[in-house]
Amino acid sequence: MTEPTRVVEMKQIVKRFPGVLANDQVDFDLRRGEIHALLGENGAGKSTLTNILAGLYRADQGEIFVEGQRADIGSPRDAINYGIGMIYQHFMLVPSQTVAENIILGLREPRFRLNLAQAEKRVQELSQQFGLKVDPRAHIWQLSVGEQQRVEILKMLYRGANILILDEPTAVLTPLEARELFATLKSMTAQGRSVIFISHHLDEILEIADRVTVMQKGRVTAAGVSPQGMTKNDLARLMVGREIVFALDKKKMEPGAVVLKIEQARALNDRGLPALRELSLQVRANEILGVAGVAGNGQRELSQVITGLRTLVSGRIYLGAYDLTNKSPGEIHELGVGHIPEDRLGTGLASGLSVLYNLILRRYKQAPIAQGIAINWHTARQVSKNLVETFEIATPTVDTRVGALSGGNTQKVILAREISTRPDLLVAVHPTRGLDVGATEAVQKLLLQQREAGAAVLLISEDLDEILAVSDRVAVLFDGQIIGEMPTAEADIEKIGLMMAGTKT
Numbered sequence: 402m403t404e405p406t407r408v409v410e411m412k413q414i415v416k417r418f419p420g421v422l423a424n425d426q427v428d429f430d431l432r433r434g435e436i437h438a439l440l441g442e443n444g445a446g447k448s449t450l451t452n453i454l455a456g457l458y459r460a461d462q463g464e465i466f467v468e469g470q471r472a473d474i475g476s477p478r479d480a481i482n483y484g485i486g487m488i489y490q491h492f493m494l495v496p497s498q499t500v501a502e503n504i505i506l507g508l509r510e511p512r513f514r515l516n517l518a519q520a521e522k523r524v525q526e527l528s529q530q531f532g533l534k535v536d537p538r539a540h541i542w543q544l545s546v547g548e549q550q551r552v553e554i555l556k557m558l559y560r561g562a563n564i565l566i567l568d569e570p571t572a573v574l575t576p577l578e579a580r581e582l583f584a585t586l587k588s589m590t591a592q593g594r595s596v597i598f599i600s601h602h603l604d605e606i607l608e609i610a611d612r613v614t615v616m617q618k619g620r621v622t623a624a625g626v627s628p629q630g631m632t633k634n635d636l637a638r639l640m641v642g643r644e645i646v647f648a649l650d651k652k653k654m655e656p657g658a659v660v661l662k663i664e665q666a667r668a669l670n671d672r673g674l675p676a677l678r679e680l681s682l683q684v685r686a687n688e689i690l691g692v693a694g695v696a697g698n699g700q701r702e703l704s705q706v707i708t709g710l711r712t713l714v715s716g717r718i719y720l721g722a723y724d725l726t727n728k729s730p731g732e733i734h735e736l737g738v739g740h741i742p743e744d745r746l747g748t749g750l751a752s753g754l755s756v757l758y759n760l761i762l763r764r765y766k767q768a769p770i771a772q773g774i775a776i777n778w779h780t781a782r783q784v785s786k787n788l789v790e791t792f793e794i795a796t797p798t799v800d801t802r803v804g805a806l807s808g809g810n811t812q813k814v815i816l817a818r819e820i821s822t823r824p825d826l827l828v829a830v831h832p833t834r835g836l837d838v839g840a841t842e843a844v845q846k847l848l849l850q851q852r853e854a855g856a857a858v859l860l861i862s863e864d865l866d867e868i869l870a871v872s873d874r875v876a877v878l879f880d881g882q883i884i885g886e887m888p889t890a891e892a893d894i895e896k897i898g899l900m901m902a903g904t905k906t
């Protein structure tokens with residue numbers, strides 16, 4: 402038996418950024434025909450390692466071998482000459498041009514028109530060969546995000562890549578598009594290509610990876626192990642160095658009085674079209690209502706009308722005995738509504754300002770931080786230091802800019818600020834989107850703590866597993882209405898799936 406051929410070997414790679422050792426003597430190897438997953442929490446060093454291989458960064462130390470030969474990769478162009486192609490998270494396509502035009506763009510070939518016809522033919526062949534459905538003559542602006550990703554993959558295959566790097570490719574995909582991508586990756590490896598697949602989703606890794614390398618804080622904690630026979634728990638332990646609780650400890654609770662009551666709410670979206678159509682719902686104290694549904698069915702508008710960021714055309718919203726209808730965001734917050742918005746660095750936080758400033762943003766007008774019309778900075782500093790400690794926010798100091806923190810820590814800053822004022826109602830919109838398992842677990846636990854402390858929680862999420870794990874009741878939002886509702890204990894995934902597609906059952 403011969404050893405499986407190594408198409409890539411990275412040896413003792415070191416890469417420093419100001420203040421961080423992003424890759425600390427990393428060894429990595431890729432075999433022909435395999436899907437090798439790189440797993441690790443946000444900031445572990447995965448993108449850095451693959452950016453080095455793709456010629457975007459230069460390693461400070463270490464060596465790279467491609468097909469057994471020492472490789473000097475100084476640019477993405479060098480990388481593609483070695484057959485290495487990277488698919489970025491943010492696509493770099495020209496919207497006004499066609500698929501085929503984008504694919505040959507930048508190749509500096511003469512006789513563009515003639516080549517275009519040939520390119521279209523070749524794109525067609527490649528798309529059939531690997532099951533990448535896309536029309537070579539379609540314009541980029543006409544394509545969905547999933548289709549644009551296929552164009553990026555085709556672009557690399559067209560340029561002769563036989564080693565493909567995909568950095569968190571499923572983050573932008575619907576579940577169905579992710580399935581199609583996995584089929585494509587399998588077909589590529591079956592045809593002798595090799596794939597490096599970056600993800601922090603354990604399910605995905607268990608499903609498609611032949612081997613997995615796990616990174617933690619710049620170092621490899623498991624090198625090229627087979628995930629066969631492993632459980633999600635096994636992988637999680639390798640990734641975060643401790644046990645992750647997948648089954649959350651949800652205490653049994655009797656829901657209390659009605660806290661949030663929405664009666665026949667109607668609202669328009671940004672384009673002036675109906676977004677909420679006489680939507681009604683209730684959430685009680687000690688209760689989490691999970692709102693499931695495909696994005697774009699009124700989720701954003703629902704959270705906005707409750708928190709005062711959007712006007713209600715008709716209908717009413719009550720918080721206990723208070724009428725919240727069309728009050729300002731400030732008044733609504735003072736009455737006891739906390740909000741974890743979907744865009745953390747937009748409405749959520751002032752990214753250019755410090756952790757301290759962001760943590761006290763809601764309270765600088767109240768004692769003890771307010772002293773008359775002045776701010777007591779000493780107290781403000783103490784309050785924010787305590788919050789950083791309680792919520793385990795990993796930040797160098799409270800004076801660090803919020804924009805410099807990782808996604809998980811950014812989200813913790815928002816949670817700390819919104820929860821520490823003890824709201825009666827917490828509106829959480831996609832609270833764990835983009836977070837790794839460790840941060841997701843922390844956020845979900847905090848939501849459950851709010852429920853136990855007596856708050857009503859409205860959880861809007863696209864992640865059905867999350868909704869089922871955390872909520873007491875599930876409501877399905879479709880086309881601006883709640884089209885069905887059930888206790889989580891009686892929830893049936895298939896039934897919810899049908900409702901998400903608009904079928905009343």
Ligand SMILES: Nc1ncnc2c1ncn2[C@@H]1O[C@H](COP(=O)(O)OP(=O)(O)O)[C@@H](O)[C@H]1O
Nearest residue numbers: 418421423441442443444445446447448449450
């Ligand atoms: N261009 C850069 N400049 C400064 N620091 C960076 C840069 N790229 C990555 N880092 C830092 O290096 C570490 C590893 O980041 P990264 O490789 O992006 O991790 P991952 O992809 O696993 O989330 C992080 O602390 C990150 O902040």
Ligand SMILES: [Mg+2]
Nearest residue numbers: 447448449568
């Ligand atoms: Mg990354």
